[in-house]
Amino acid sequence: MEAGVALGFAVPIGLGIAALGCGLGIGRAVSSAMEAMARQPEASGKIQIGMIIGAAFIEALTIYAFVTALILTGKIG
Numbered sequence: 001m002e003a004g005v006a007l008g009f010a011v012p013i014g015l016g017i018a019a020l021g022c023g024l025g026i027g028r029a030v031s032s033a034m035e036a037m038a039r040q041p042e043a044s045g046k047i048q049i050g051m052i053i054g055a056a057f058i059e060a061l062t063i064y065a066f067v068t069a070l071i072l073t074g075k076i077g
Contacts, residue, residue, distance in 0.1 A: 004076045011069045011076075018065035025058045 033051035037044040 007072055007076050011072050015065055015069040019062055022058050022062040022065075026055050029054050029058065 029051055033047050036047050040047075
């Protein structure tokens with residue numbers, strides 16, 4: 001199997017796995033933050049800020065995977 005063909009299969013599969021993992025991570029982070037805010041409404045400001053920062057880091061991982069996929073797609077041709 002040539003390297004271009006292998007990249008042609010690996011890039012979309014890898015990007016899909018990265019998107020799935022990041023989606024599950026954000027869902028779990030938001031779910032946990034909502035439960036924590038329901039238990040302690042007085043701390044909701046701090047919890048929400050932490051959740052937003054965590055979600056931004058998770059989204060950054062998705063963007064890194066997308067950029068890597070774009071770079072590798074250029075190597076296929």
